[in-house]
Amino acid sequence: MKANFVINEQPVSIDVEPDTPLLWIVRDHLGLKGTKFGCGVAQCGACIVHLNGKAVHACQVPADALEGTNVETIEGMTDKLGAALKAAWTAEQVPQCGYCQPGMIMNAASLLASNPEPSEEEIAEHMTNICRCGTYPRIIKAIQRAAKEVI
Amino acid sequence: MNNAAKLSRRGFLQAGAGLLFTFSVAKPGLAQSEAEKRLSTAFVEILSDGTVKIVSPASEMGNGSLTAIPIIVAEEMDADWDKVAVDFSPVDDQTYANPTFWHYGIMLTAGSSAVSGFYDQLRQTGAQIRKVLLAGAADMLSVPVGELTTEPGMVVHAASGQSLGFGEVAASIGTPEELPEVTEDDLKDPATFRLIGNPDLQRRDTPAKVHGEDTLYSIDVALPGMLYATVKRTCFINRVPLNVPNEAEVLALPNVVAVTRLPDAVAIVASTYEAALAGEDLLEVEWSRAETDAEYSSDGALDALAETAEDMAIEGMDVMAMVGAPATDFAPIIADAVKVHARTYKTDFMYHAQIEPLNAVANVTEGGAKVELWAGTQTPSHLTRAIGDALSIAPEDITLHRSYLGGAFGRRAAMDHDWALDAVRLSQIHGAPVKSIWSRESDVHAGRFRPITAHHIQAVEDADGTVASFYHRVASDTPLRMADQYRLRSGNGFPVITTPGLFPSYTYAKYKAEILRVESDVRVSPMRGVGAFANVFAMESFFDEVAAETGTDPLEFRRGLTQGNERGLAVLDKIAEMSNWDGRPGLGLCFTEGRMAIAVELDLDEGSGAVNLKHIWCATDVGVVVHPDNAENQVVGGLIFHLSNSLSERITFTNGQVDQQNFYNYNVLKMADIPPIDVVFMPSTEAPEGVGDFGTEAVAAALANAIYSATGKRLRHAPMTQDRILEALKA
Numbered sequence: 001m002k003a004n005f006v007i008n009e010q011p012v013s014i015d016v017e018p019d020t021p022l023l024w025i026v027r028d029h030l031g032l033k034g035t036k037f038g039c040g041v042a043q044c045g046a047c048i049v050h051l052n053g054k055a056v057h058a059c060q061v062p063a064d065a066l067e068g069t070n071v072e073t074i075e076g077m078t079d080k081l082g083a084a085l086k087a088a089w090t091a092e093q094v095p096q097c098g099y100c101q102p103g104m105i106m107n108a109a110s111l112l113a114s115n116p117e118p119s120e121e122e123i124a125e126h127m128t129n130i131c132r133c134g135t136y137p138r139i140i141k142a143i144q145r146a147a148k149e150v151i
Numbered sequence: 152m153n154n155a156a157k158l159s160r161r162g163f164l165q166a167g168a169g170l171l172f173t174f175s176v177a178k179p180g181l182a183q184s185e186a187e188k189r190l191s192t193a194f195v196e197i198l199s200d201g202t203v204k205i206v207s208p209a210s211e212m213g214n215g216s217l218t219a220i221p222i223i224v225a226e227e228m229d230a231d232w233d234k235v236a237v238d239f240s241p242v243d244d245q246t247y248a249n250p251t252f253w254h255y256g257i258m259l260t261a262g263s264s265a266v267s268g269f270y271d272q273l274r275q276t277g278a279q280i281r282k283v284l285l286a287g288a289a290d291m292l293s294v295p296v297g298e299l300t301t302e303p304g305m306v307v308h309a310a311s312g313q314s315l316g317f318g319e320v321a322a323s324i325g326t327p328e329e330l331p332e333v334t335e336d337d338l339k340d341p342a343t344f345r346l347i348g349n350p351d352l353q354r355r356d357t358p359a360k361v362h363g364e365d366t367l368y369s370i371d372v373a374l375p376g377m378l379y380a381t382v383k384r385t386c387f388i389n390r391v392p393l394n395v396p397n398e399a400e401v402l403a404l405p406n407v408v409a410v411t412r413l414p415d416a417v418a419i420v421a422s423t424y425e426a427a428l429a430g431e432d433l434l435e436v437e438w439s440r441a442e443t444d445a446e447y448s449s450d451g452a453l454d455a456l457a458e459t460a461e462d463m464a465i466e467g468m469d470v471m472a473m474v475g476a477p478a479t480d481f482a483p484i485i486a487d488a489v490k491v492h493a494r495t496y497k498t499d500f501m502y503h504a505q506i507e508p509l510n511a512v513a514n515v516t517e518g519g520a521k522v523e524l525w526a527g528t529q530t531p532s533h534l535t536r537a538i539g540d541a542l543s544i545a546p547e548d549i550t551l552h553r554s555y556l557g558g559a560f561g562r563r564a565a566m567d568h569d570w571a572l573d574a575v576r577l578s579q580i581h582g583a584p585v586k587s588i589w590s591r592e593s594d595v596h597a598g599r600f601r602p603i604t605a606h607h608i609q610a611v612e613d614a615d616g617t618v619a620s621f622y623h624r625v626a627s628d629t630p631l632r633m634a635d636q637y638r639l640r641s642g643n644g645f646p647v648i649t650t651p652g653l654f655p656s657y658t659y660a661k662y663k664a665e666i667l668r669v670e671s672d673v674r675v676s677p678m679r680g681v682g683a684f685a686n687v688f689a690m691e692s693f694f695d696e697v698a699a700e701t702g703t704d705p706l707e708f709r710r711g712l713t714q715g716n717e718r719g720l721a722v723l724d725k726i727a728e729m730s731n732w733d734g735r736p737g738l739g740l741c742f743t744e745g746r747m748a749i750a751v752e753l754d755l756d757e758g759s760g761a762v763n764l765k766h767i768w769c770a771t772d773v774g775v776v777v778h779p780d781n782a783e784n785q786v787v788g789g790l791i792f793h794l795s796n797s798l799s800e801r802i803t804f805t806n807g808q809v810d811q812q813n814f815y816n817y818n819v820l821k822m823a824d825i826p827p828i829d830v831v832f833m834p835s836t837e838a839p840e841g842v843g844d845f846g847t848e849a850v851a852a853a854l855a856n857a858i859y860s861a862t863g864k865r866l867r868h869a870p871m872t873q874d875r876i877l878e879a880l881k882a
């Protein structure tokens with residue numbers, strides 16, 4: 001089938017099997033490698049992107065659900081919020097291996113979009129991504145720093 | 152500190168090293184252009200524009216070594232950090248092997264050894280280059296070298312007010328035939344360090360990782376005409392695929408190209424990865440030895456280990472004797488004892504769960520004569536050896552692009568690199584570049600796991616009520632057998648992965664540690680914290696049990712056995728202060744390596760057995776902290792990793808099959824589970840010790856001790872899952 005949608009403000013039309021997860025469309029068919037594969041079963045959050053402005057696990061969204069949608073990946077996060085988050089992640093020196101971090105940032109962006117001043121508890125409740133390197137405490141600090149920046 | 156205490160994990164390793172070699176030959180390890188004269192050595196290259204390129208032999212697996220290693224060289228050179236460019240070193244054991252003894256001359260990044268192992272060598276390297284630059288500048292300015300000093304990136308002649316940039320000097324003198332000898336006096340006084348210990352230095356790999364834009368990991372590499380593959384194995388060593396009954400059905404899936412048998416695996420090769428995954432879901436394989444393997448259960452295996460550990464008639468390897476201390480016969484000590492305390496502890500299989508699935512991209516050309524490979528490995532020279540052996544080609548015919556590792560934790564250290572060889576073999580067979588990615592299910596199922604262990608520990612109480620003699624017997628498989636036969640052989644069979652945590656952290660009266668090797672066919676591996684995770688869990692839990700039985704405060708009990716170890720006592724004082732140690736319920740302690748203390752505070756929901764972690768404190772003396780901000784990140788990360796291991800991670804086998812599949816039933820802690828964590832590094836000018844997992848595995852014992860303090864119930868089996876806690880509460 002052809003999947004017609006907009007990604008990072010670019011309209012695209014991709015020829016894929018209808019059940020192909022958005023994750024592989026983004027990574028392999030469109031070559032945007034910032035979105036990561038970790039589990040394939042909506043558990044780790046490494047693949048989080050925004051679909052029509054909402055955080056979703058790209059490993060769970062099939063091609064036939066993409067028609068007419070608006071997808072944003074870490075590469076497209078260049079607005080004020082995206083820039084603030086990336087700057088906060090750098091200032092707090094969050095990443096270790098770094099592999100989980102694009103998914104973390106995408107999920108944090110969706111949190112701040114709906115709750116601009118989250119408490120620590122609200123952050124922890126929303127951020128269910130896995131960081132095997134254990135950077136969780138710094139992620140909390142980075143989200144709070146970015147929140148201050150954007151308000 | 153007495154000798155025994157000195158033989159703590161890394162103390163022993165460094166003592167064993169003995170030799171630290173300085174490069175006297177200026178080896179042009181980095182690419183040199185003929186057109187431009189430049190100063191180029193194995194670790195450093197100075198370009199005429201003043202750029203200083205520094206390479207790190209260590210793997211970047213999240214540890215920050217790609218920044219910390221160059222910091223050490225740049226410090227002693229007095230380089231301008233803003234002009235330093237960092238990169239990985241070439242793959243060459245002769246030049247770049249980690250000097251740490253237990254690496255046996257190979258390039259290995261593990262056990263937090265990157266900074267500690269290279270520290271002295273890299274300081275000398277930096278000092279040599281500074282000396283060369285000073286001599287060159289003295290010639291250029293026609294002044295005595297003694298009148299010159301350096302400021303970051305330049306040589307300064309204060310008397311005349313002249314200065315020369317490092318780039319100018321390098322362009323003038325080029326690479327010397329030999330690098331000069333340096334002595335202690337050529338090294339900087341640590342009090343004058345500008346880079347080492349600087350809290351403001353940022354990691355060099357952060358921006359790329361935050362932007363997610365670059366091809367950092369091998370999983371991101373894409374080549375024209377590339378095929379994708381996923382691979383299935385069993386959880387036992389070298390089982391052979393006998394039959395694929397539904398091969399035709401798998402081949403009929405869209406975009407599946409082939410079902411390919413490898414020596415111990417079956418691969419699904421496809422033109423897209425999603426097609427390969429669909430093939431894996433469908434694939435059925437009949438394996439060799441399936442019938443006998445089906446008899447294996449981890450519960451049964453663990454019970455058998457406990458029986459072995461408790462059977463005092465079975466003799467194992469005396470660990471202290473293997474490192475040159477006199478052997479201890481504990482039987483007469485026990486026989487003469489007024490009172491003997493004894494307990495048995497157990498730990499389960501655990502899984503690395505590095506978040507980047509195991510993968511590699513290979514392009515095999517000229518019919519198998521040339522290999523180009525993208526892979527993230529902890530042991531790059533082992534990887535090229537493994538490929539060379541498999542394809543009967545020379546190391547020069549293999550080009551390895553060293554990728555960042557999306558986590559490793561020991562899984563990507565094993566010599567055979569099964570996960571990378573898959574890609575190489577498939578590329579050779581199919582005559583195309585291949586990216587092979589193990590699915591999470593495939594990785595969880597085939598492991599390699601941290602092995603199950605059973606520990607029987609005895610302690611002897613003297614007539615006056617003091618307990619100062621301990622005998623620790625560990626029954627376990629040795630992961631080194633699978634991970635690195637070469638190291639096992641060159642270490643004369645010393646099961647180095649199993650021993651950490653067995654070298655005494657205390658000043659014992661008598662001490663014996665014994666390893667009873669029980670081999671099985673389960674695929675096992677070193678995993679972060681290696682043997683120390685289980686050994687320290689057992690020993691430091693036992694300490695609290697003995698303290699309770701003798702009516703001693705757990706902190707005082709440890710202080711009593713730490714006399715003479717001033718650094719250790721200072722750490723214990725620090726943890727007491729941080730945690731406000733007062734014996735209140737729910738507060739637990741452990742002490743490890745003679746230099747790290749961890750306190751955990753928690754309470755429990757007695758109805759459900761759920762743990763509510765309130766706080767974790769950690770005081771540690773790791774010598775000089777080269778890169779403090781990253782060191783803090785590493786220690787916190789290590790504590791969280793082992794906290795997760797200790798509370799919720801277990802791999803079990805039923806009927807020869809692993810019961811877990813993915814993160815929905817292999818439970819890794821998430822943000823909401825993590826309490827506030829405070830880490831204090833003791834001020835020090837001593838040579839650095841590793842940071843990334845130095846001692847953090849001991850958090851398991853602090854947890855067990857805190858649970859006991861809160862409830863009076865003792866958990867002797869890690870992980871201390873909610874169901875196990877509930878069971879203990881009901882007992």
Ligand code: FES
Binds near residue numbers: 048
């Ligand atoms: S890959 Fe989608 S949640 Fe893990």
Ligand code: FES
Binds near residue numbers: 101
């Ligand atoms: S930084 Fe490694 S998994 Fe998060």
